[in-house]
Amino acid sequence: MSVFQNIVSRLSDLKGLMKLKEDEIKYLLEPQKISSATLKVDGKKFPAWRIISNQALGPGKGGVRFHPGVCEDEVKSLAFWMSLKNSLLGLPYGGAKGGVQFNPKEHDEIFLEKVSRAYIDSFYKVLGQDKDIPAPDVYTNSQTMAWMLDQYEKNIGEHQAGMITGKPVELGGITLRSDATAKGAYFVISELTKTLGIEDKELTVAIQGFGNAGLNIAKMMYDGNFKIVAVNDSKGGIYNQAGINITELVKFKEEYGVVSAFSDHQAISNDELLESEVDILILGALENQITKENAEKIKAKYIVEIANGPTSYEADKILFEKGIIVVPDILANAGGVLVSYFEWSQNRTGNILDEEYLVKLFKNKMVQSFHNVYNKYLDFDKKIDLRTSAYIIALDKIIKAEKLRGRMR
Numbered sequence: 344m345s346v347f348q349n350i351v352s353r354l355s356d357l358k359g360l361m362k363l364k365e366d367e368i369k370y371l372l373e374p375q376k377i378s379s380a381t382l383k384v385d386g387k388k389f390p391a392w393r394i395i396s397n398q399a400l401g402p403g404k405g406g407v408r409f410h411p412g413v414c415e416d417e418v419k420s421l422a423f424w425m426s427l428k429n430s431l432l433g434l435p436y437g438g439a440k441g442g443v444q445f446n447p448k449e450h451d452e453i454f455l456e457k458v459s460r461a462y463i464d465s466f467y468k469v470l471g472q473d474k475d476i477p478a479p480d481v482y483t484n485s486q487t488m489a490w491m492l493d494q495y496e497k498n499i500g501e502h503q504a505g506m507i508t509g510k511p512v513e514l515g516g517i518t519l520r521s522d523a524t525a526k527g528a529y530f531v532i533s534e535l536t537k538t539l540g541i542e543d544k545e546l547t548v549a550i551q552g553f554g555n556a557g558l559n560i561a562k563m564m565y566d567g568n569f570k571i572v573a574v575n576d577s578k579g580g581i582y583n584q585a586g587i588n589i590t591e592l593v594k595f596k597e598e599y600g601v602v603s604a605f606s607d608h609q610a611i612s613n614d615e616l617l618e619s620e621v622d623i624l625i626l627g628a629l630e631n632q633i634t635k636e637n638a639e640k641i642k643a644k645y646i647v648e649i650a651n652g653p654t655s656y657e658a659d660k661i662l663f664e665k666g667i668i669v670v671p672d673i674l675a676n677a678g679g680v681l682v683s684y685f686e687w688s689q690n691r692t693g694n695i696l697d698e699e700y701l702v703k704l705f706k707n708k709m710v711q712s713f714h715n716v717y718n719k720y721l722d723f724d725k726k727i728d729l730r731t732s733a734y735i736i737a738l739d740k741i742i743k744a745e746k747l748r749g750r751m752r
Contacts, residue, residue, distance in 0.1 A: 346420040346630050349656040357734060360727070367742060367751055371397070374419055375437075380465035382443060384457045390414075393441040393466045395475055396422035399744035402473050403439030404429055404680060406480025406509075407462065407487070409455075413442035417630065421651055425680070427737040428673040432712055434684050439475045441466070447482045456490050459483075463494040470495065472505035472691060478683050479509040481554075481629075485521075489514055505690035508683035515690050519682045519701060525559030527678015528649045530709040531670060532623070533567070535645065538717060542568070549573035549619045549643070552627030553602050556649045556676070558593060560625060565589035569623070573616045577628075579603030582611040582619065618642060626653035633658045641667060648672040663728045671730035673737065674716055681708055 354368050376395040381388050392415055395403040405425035418440050426438025443462060447455055469475055479488060488510045495506055510516035519526075536542040548569050550557050553576040565571055570586040578601045581587065587608065595605045603610065617624065617637060624643035626632055630652035633641060638661035646662070646669045648654060654662070654669060662669055685701055688694075719732035745751040 345416050346652055347416045347423075349631075349652065350420055350423055352656040353659075353730075353734065357731065357738065360731070361735060361738065363742075370745070370751060371738065371741070372423075374422060376403075376469065377415070377419070378466055378469050379415070382458060382461040382465060384461050385454065387445075389458065390444045391442065391462055391465060392418045393469060393475065393477075394418050394422045394439060395469075396438040396440075397426040397741060398437035399741050399748065399750070400426075400430055401435040401437055402471075403475030404434070404436035404478070404683070405438055405440040406478045406679075407441035407443070407483055407491075408480035409443050409445060409447040409458070409482040409487075411444060411446040412629070413444040418442050420630070424651055424673055426741060427734060428677050428680060430737040430740045431673055431716070431733055432677050432681055432684075432708065434680065436476075436680070436684070439477075440480075441477055442480075452486075455487070459487050459490040460494040463491050463498065467495050467498045470506055472503055472687070476505070476683075476687060477507050478679070484555075485509055485511045485516060488516075505687050508686045508690075509679075510686070515686070517682065517686045517689065517701070518698065519705065520679070520686060522555075522559040523682035523705075524556040524649060524676050524679040525563060526705070527681060527709045528556070528560055528625075528647060528675045529563040529567075530678075530706050531675055531713045532564075532647055534710050534713045535668075535670060535717075538714075544568075544622075545570050546622040547572050547620075548623045548625065549616050549621045550625045550627060551575055551613070551616055551632065551653075552625075552650060553596060554627065557625070557627035558596065560627070560649060561589045562593060572621060573611055573619050574602055575611065575613060575616050576602050580611040580613065580616050581605055581608035582615070583608045623647060626650050628653065631655050633662070635661065638662055639665075641665070643667065646670065647675050649676045651676065659728060659730060669729060671716075671733050674712060674729070674733050677712065678705070678709060681705060 374394050374396050378393045380391050382391050421440035422438050429436040488507050492507050504515035548571045573582045592605050618640045620642045623645045625647045627649045632653040634655040635657035638658035651672050716732045
């Protein structure tokens, strides 16, 4: 099943629960704008996209990823999820996403800068602080955003810091952005354990993916009352039933770029990590990691999605029947876009807000969003999963906005 087909299937399930009409489902699934281009850099050609899924609640908002697996189906799916995520958090944004199909690991920084600038040259006319606002995603970072900002401002001939978020602090970014996705997920996990009355137990954790989000949430959970027993990245993984020293692992990863050669821990495959017997499984890699092929083998009690779309539609059904609680991506990884909103607001107004105030606001927003989703789950007597709860809340707001605009009847 393609990534976008997962979305189609989920909306089909929601038709009865939300009393959705066929034309409403069709409207929600159809992107409002698909822009594509072929970037030409040093004699090489790379397909690239920028897609806006929905703008009922505001301008498009979503990251740009550099990855060899990027395709239109994936970008369209990610843009749709951004629409839901922004709606769920109550942010004044629609949903958008972008990507370039190439492997950044095979190129140096000079080449990455050229790709970043070429991307903006191709799409700058559809971007802007009131049109569509990019941000970092897979294999892009604050430096990527700095190059993109500079190229955008060269093209339009004026400063517009609010056209992109996740920037370096020196260019209008904010310090909270660096670990915002992980921090938001950590607040949600903490609130989940409190709600379920298990916060005082030493819970075991496996983390798939040790990039920015995975590494940072590992540090936060290691400092909390959690025992991390398995970790992996794209090159391999490690397992230690007694627990992994994350402080030392982070140092090792930063020096050598891998986790698999750390210490004398047991080697573990990606499948073994996903199927490990832990309390919490954190998914921080790519889409469709848990599917109908491996869902029956999942032993974790709770799954937290800090990656986008890591659980397929069919797998959701199996996990729900097994009694496994899945904290969906549009809630668990929403911390990044929430802090991007703070950055965008400051860029737009010139009003620099106190960081202590922003941290408090950030936590309150993530905690409240969790309870909104969990309470909707309780409203349905736990007969739906948390993803369905989140979709109902988010889609209801988008549909009401579209009807008020006269786009839906």
